[in-house]
Amino acid sequence: MSFSIGQNFRLTVYGQSHAAAIGVIIDGLPAGINFPHQAIQSALERRRPGKQTWTSRRSESDLFEIKSGIVAGKTCGAPICLEIVNHDKRSKDYAQHDHLPRPSHADYPAYVKYQGHHDIRGGGHFSGRMTAPIVMAGSLANNLLIEEGIHINSHIYAISDIKDQTIDPVQPDLDSLAQVKEKNFPVLNDDQGLAMQAAILAAKEEKDSVGGQVETVVTGLPVGLGQPLYDSCEAKLAHAMFGIPAIRGIEFGTGFAASLMRGSQHNDPYYLDTDQTIKTSTNHHGGVIGGLTTGMPLIMRVAIKPTSSIGQSQQTVNLDQSCHQELTIQGRHDPCIVPRVVPVIESMTAICLLDLLIMAGKFPV
Amino acid sequence: MSFSIGQNFRLTVYGQSHAAAIGVIIDGLPAGINFPHQAIQSALERRRPGKQTWTSRRSESDLFEIKSGIVAGKTCGAPICLEIVNHDKRSKDYAQHDHLPRPSHADYPAYVKYQGHHDIRGGGHFSGRMTAPIVMAGSLANNLLIEEGIHINSHIYAISDIKDQTIDPVQPDLDSLAQVKEKNFPVLNDDQGLAMQAAILAAKEEKDSVGGQVETVVTGLPVGLGQPLYDSCEAKLAHAMFGIPAIRGIEFGTGFAASLMRGSQHNDPYYLDTDQTIKTSTNHHGGVIGGLTTGMPLIMRVAIKPTSSIGQSQQTVNLDQSCHQELTIQGRHDPCIVPRVVPVIESMTAICLLDLLIMAGKFPV
Amino acid sequence: MSFSIGQNFRLTVYGQSHAAAIGVIIDGLPAGINFPHQAIQSALERRRPGKQTWTSRRSESDLFEIKSGIVAGKTCGAPICLEIVNHDKRSKDYAQHDHLPRPSHADYPAYVKYQGHHDIRGGGHFSGRMTAPIVMAGSLANNLLIEEGIHINSHIYAISDIKDQTIDPVQPDLDSLAQVKEKNFPVLNDDQGLAMQAAILAAKEEKDSVGGQVETVVTGLPVGLGQPLYDSCEAKLAHAMFGIPAIRGIEFGTGFAASLMRGSQHNDPYYLDTDQTIKTSTNHHGGVIGGLTTGMPLIMRVAIKPTSSIGQSQQTVNLDQSCHQELTIQGRHDPCIVPRVVPVIESMTAICLLDLLIMAGKFPV
């Protein structure tokens, strides 16, 4: 079903932006696992709105509650339900959108699909707020992966055409990547980060928005993870990433640029490392061949569109009166959501990889 | 499971490149549907090897047999099993690969995953040959979509850096696209097509290979198709596409380039067409917003890597002796698989969209 | 996953007997459906403990809250989350069971499965309390079935060897069955009901418990509902029923007694009714042949074991000290759970049938 993801480690999310609450049911973990309360709250904090000049001013503490599944700080085998109560709901801001669909939002297709019965307040269940449950489940998964020596790190690869420092796909600098997680603006090169933030604020000044790209690197994966065909690493990750609002493309390794290369350039030759492990001297495949991990770093980039909500006047259609109408969106919105998407992408990655590990019998259930 | 895809229209594929046969079980169609024998055989012909100078010389007639599910030319409600017997198997060509993994093939991660028990002949179940069952199921699905007024058309968007003519994302020229399906080399602009073929042959001369991109346009979709979050149009299509060997990236609408735009440029304004239908004056979203179709053409591009098998000597590791070794691949292979992937992508698209239509109750079951 | 059931109408339950809350996520309903708040609360009331002399004295108001999915009294297309907060938790009653497994409870196998980390308080997620979420989802489903003219009615078929009045499987008396729903003790023949209650109280007096059987009749089903083989009506219903604690057997139509009959007796001959509909003059199949509904009343009986918790001293093993030990269960428990299981069985039946209707395209999504 469309609100569930995963096969052996499985999430079901619920809620709308302005419902009583949003939450997630997590099924598939063994009993006796330490519940990383603080790590989950910290991950939520990374995603939370209202912290920066360039984020929405919606003020949510995003403190979560455990509804079930945890006893004495450990999993007990029952499904884990984690919930965040929605506090700061200014639902009246959205009153006009039931007949004036916002360009680039789901308003119009949702109006047709749900025959006008969908929740328009704050984007309903199409809201980016629905990624908070993902972050809760993802940071729980991530904690388990770390114990297996698997590390997921992301950085803002680009805001508009301003790019961060490049990561070596063969030997990524893990120390630098680890530091990125602690930063308010998650880039490797802080000078480029300042330029990116300037671009975001410039767009905000002009009541406009900007997009960007996020790059993710996963190290420590065993060789041969993933299944052929429809449970391949790429299939599962791509499926999950397109469940995040605003994502418009995904590529692995050299990705789209691979289509410009010759086979002799793109093929990654095998060699024996000094410790006798088999590696590839290049990593154009981004750590995945035939859907299976190669043991090299898994590398993935996603493209994020500029925020749909902008303060400029836009043309739309009045659904009640079947006529054109100018629309100026009120409410609170981020001029750029890329920084806040970073922990969501890491969470989704953790969810998919833990699912594949359990499926492969490489994680004790 | 990893060899099945789809929820309400569901396929399960079986076989290996050099197994007795390859085939597909199709479940979820109502009884009484005409079985398009000729359309399926024609679609297989588009994918078949051995036809062009730039395709593999493996000679397979790819005639399929009906094992079950069809009575008097119509579906009977039982699962449909369609099978192709493998004839031209030169398995000895592959004898060395059990200990000499080919760069860019699944050989090495599969060796680890399956502890050496996988079928190395012809790539086993990682072979591109596993896409023939997809084409059978997909052309069956496509036939049903055509009856619903839904048309799926693809063209080679690029071979290396040589690009085909651009498609108007708002008003695609359907006549031109329909003609592409009849061409041996599926491009809109035949001059560009000749340049692309020259590039392929040049690579072949140098025992090398090239990659490219395929663009797909779907027209006639109802508004509001797809589900929020994990059964979104993009999630389902991306999942399916990464089940096709050699695909390295996917984007919808303006895709990765959207990350370079401002919201005021990327947002697609709504307007009322002369027939009072609601449309967008641009189509940067490629016909999908919030996971749901907008009624505008659905537009998707995938990146395909250069063929992994090349005739040049490559460096690899001897798995038995744990030492470096040069490898020169024998056997038959395409210097470019992009043209043969085109019907596979169309098939996968048809499979996903029919599944979503059934899920939405818009197709009678 | 083990806490989810259904394919197109799908539930995911969460909670434990003494967790903060228990609840259910419901996915798969179209938008715009009226939410039957009162019907759900009434159904919960039928299942609620603490009402009768023969039920547990645990005092729960079982008032539920809507967490998501409902806007202005209608479904909005988002997943529906309904929750009941657990109030009356006397967790100390259960302190001894972490090392003294109660006979006939899941304590011991759960101890092994979860390596001692499961929630022992109130039976944790094995508790009968986990059926309250089922009743919420089921009464929502039931409300929709009623609108389609499908009626689900159950009665206590037997307590120990005391049987209720027989239902005519060909022409059940629907008026009488409808009245049963309003009764505190749901039987057709109230004299038999009094005898049953006397048997329950007699067992209670002796610190013992009794079991029984529940019979369910569904009328108004279309012909041909269900799928062959693994989504047959019986397969889906049986699967769901064995998710209810304490159920030990299920049979359809004449059931186990059919094994004593000859084919000439058991076969149900077809005839044309006065309104030209095709019926069977007997209904040994209980309205299902080959997994598909025949249009005759669907008839199902389940066997319910005597309550596991009894006040008598029982022999068990001390898991900590690996020695035998006598156990006397404290806490509150029903001497017979059969009456409280009746609404749960009706709910599960409604859930399965709505799922099959949606799957068959006979319910608008």
Place this chain on the structure above:
Amino acid sequence: MSFSIGQNFRLTVYGQSHAAAIGVIIDGLPAGINFPHQAIQSALERRRPGKQTWTSRRSESDLFEIKSGIVAGKTCGAPICLEIVNHDKRSKDYAQHDHLPRPSHADYPAYVKYQGHHDIRGGGHFSGRMTAPIVMAGSLANNLLIEEGIHINSHIYAISDIKDQTIDPVQPDLDSLAQVKEKNFPVLNDDQGLAMQAAILAAKEEKDSVGGQVETVVTGLPVGLGQPLYDSCEAKLAHAMFGIPAIRGIEFGTGFAASLMRGSQHNDPYYLDTDQTIKTSTNHHGGVIGGLTTGMPLIMRVAIKPTSSIGQSQQTVNLDQSCHQELTIQGRHDPCIVPRVVPVIESMTAICLLDLLIMAGKFPV
């Protein structure tokens, strides 16, 4: 989907009684497993028609072919496709049934469901012949269970009211049960077996049929197998068993008779065996409590209806002319299918238990 069963060990069956072939795709086994060709063929032989005076005279050799998934006698990680070609098809025998539905067969509800397009020859995909693929997959699964020390044994518990010798549910006589597998008529007590066969022949003489019950005992299961609620051992087994044609009821342990007992009788007290393992001194639960195995023998009984096809004249309705009509079934049919169902039940049991073992991480994938 309705032709697939299992989550981690998953089957998809195809075919109809008179299609070109019947077969099964098996997904979820690791590579490197020995393929038990002979054991599978032997299991098919146990199910095969045409051997006894009391079985159908349809003459099928039921020799199977491997289509994929096996290389050098071992699994290779690709899906395993096993197929049986249908040879002895007397399709003309069935010509009348497209308008004269046979009582107790799926003909009429299938006619409505499939609007007349279903395959009537030999019962199409509702035929008992669809259990041959199950036996192939099941004996493969069973072979793996035996290596884990898990043994599944069944006997004919009753034909009509003639019962076989009782099995001790606490300490079943495994030697006797193992011998039953070798018998043409699988009972413990051969005298009772002769009486049962006489009853079958007596029914045959009178152009009639008889039903019966099959009891299954599984030993060697680990404690704690199964999941709570919807993947409980009983839920999964019951789901699977009702995918076998002609099954009308299922019960575990003392089953329906448990409803007549008091808790003090039915509860199984724990004790420490001489080897310090925890056991129960009675086994009314049939080895399953709360959906989880207890380590005691798993005991299950299913009720099988008398064969639907009988030689006597029966009343039905002519679907074309909407009038009553007498029907006398031609063709070949068993007066009792109980003996042939025995290996099917064992196969289904093996399939479910292997799935649960993989799900629990207790079988290496």
